[in-house]
Amino acid sequence: MLNIEGLTEKEFLEKYDPSQFEHPSYTVDDLLFAIEEKQSNDVRKLNRKKLQVLLLKRTNHPYINTWCLPGVFIKMDESLEEASLRALKEKTDFKNIYLEQLYTYGEVNRDKRTRVITTTYLGLIDKNQSQIKETFVNEETKWFDFKINTISMKKEKIDNGVKQILEYKIILSNEEIILDNIIQVIINTVNKITTKEVKIVKNDNIGFDHLKIIYCGIERIRNKIEYSDIAFSLLPDKFTIAELQQVYELILNKKFTKANFQRKIGNRIKPIDEYRLGGFRPAKLYIYQK
Amino acid sequence: MLNIEGLTEKEFLEKYDPSQFEHPSYTVDDLLFAIEEKQSNDVRKLNRKKLQVLLLKRTNHPYINTWCLPGVFIKMDESLEEASLRALKEKTDFKNIYLEQLYTYGEVNRDKRTRVITTTYLGLIDKNQSQIKETFVNEETKWFDFKINTISMKKEKIDNGVKQILEYKIILSNEEIILDNIIQVIINTVNKITTKEVKIVKNDNIGFDHLKIIYCGIERIRNKIEYSDIAFSLLPDKFTIAELQQVYELILNKKFTKANFQRKIGNRIKPIDEYRLGGFRPAKLYIYQK
DNA sequence: CCAAAAGTGTTAAAAGTACACCCATGC
């Protein structure tokens, strides 16, 4: 079969020059969440859990010294998923990570160097199985406690529709650092079409548009935790129902009652003949079972 | 602030050479769905609806003469969304299209020419407002009726988990052409981690990995129709409840009863003082209201 | 005994489902 220029496919491919047009740079970034136990000082009280995000401090321009998601420029011979695993492997010592594609960001001026398109992957990590590697020279890799709170909700009528503006405070913190950020989510419904836009209102030392990505990640987790089994990816293989409940409460930022929560997830877990001991009544351990 | 080489950001950016590494090519493709009425030959019977996908026939290598999604190579100064709109504008005459980012495909050998990464956008079109443009020279742009049927479901135990294999027949057809394809969806649950893989089993003249993309699109629509208002994007501004119900039934491939469907969507629509006339009792028209 | 959390039961409200019936229209 010949094309309009009378070339066979073989001839066409031999002549094909990918460099005839300029191509954007392309990176893959990882947004990694994990759960950390905050040891209770009262033996009788349960350990509280915290949701954490992995960030690393840039050591070069642009955005030098800001905190960013781990990422890599893609290689010509690796798939997106392979690149996301490479970004992960460079920073952590992982096993059995849950990783899924989150979103691709391609605004023209999102990187000061040149045009960069970035596909992000969302990862959920069971910290009991994985650790951050020893930090590299000149490089800091840190888990940040993650908190998101709604600070305002507005809804106004516009022509042929509704405009909704939500403001969130996103606080990322650890022993030394507190990053205090604000984003705005604008949901426009005009006629039948709903569009959503995420805007950075206050950016506290987070590089690029990575604050947006972090928000989109938590939103994805919040949606998926309701209908999928991603919560289990954040826990060790054996867990108590209370621990699982804490994960749900942490992510959805709402409380459940024990009895109702038990019913909700009862058909996805299986009790085993082991108990978690502590300063109170031992709790039965469960494992995930589809 | 200086970097490790003692450069300011300005100096760094001036020295930055994006061409130091080879970059993959990058395209944005559109997967467009619409609904078409099949005129009933019995005046008393309702028109049946069909779901359609827009494909165009390639006029050059590679995959010459196969049917593909409309797409464009990205320009250095346009965002992904702008590129998706450009791909759309070249083929159709649209107004108020619902468009959302679907997924980014980056397997190394998915394009014979060179490494190409593609971000896909899913569009839902109300055909009453939009039309295909006159086809270009040597180019055919066609709506294909879309049907997907499950042909097998297997579930087997594997080490530490479950493997589920679903096979679907995807038929794309119009007056002249019938494309008969088969794909396989493999859902692996190992330990707590679930992964999904889409494989092409039989590809009937569809270019690149676009059959995979079409499957992912219908899957996205099926999920979103349950909790969002995308169904309305496929309908004109004024519609009857039966028409809306048909859209739901078409996409989810299941039947509802009138009374129950009414309750399900009742709070999202508003009756207006107009009626759809036909060979039977006139039906009240509704409009979408959030 | 008491505090803290594990674990279970009971009930009411809400959402989803099945089905039955009457209405309006044009032939």
Add this chain to the structure above:
DNA sequence: GCATGGGTGTACTTTTAACACTTTTGG
């Protein structure tokens, strides 16, 4: 009248939610 679809009511089931109570443990 009758076929076809429009429109509504009722009764039943399932799911969700609220909350109350009992059990087990270490101090």
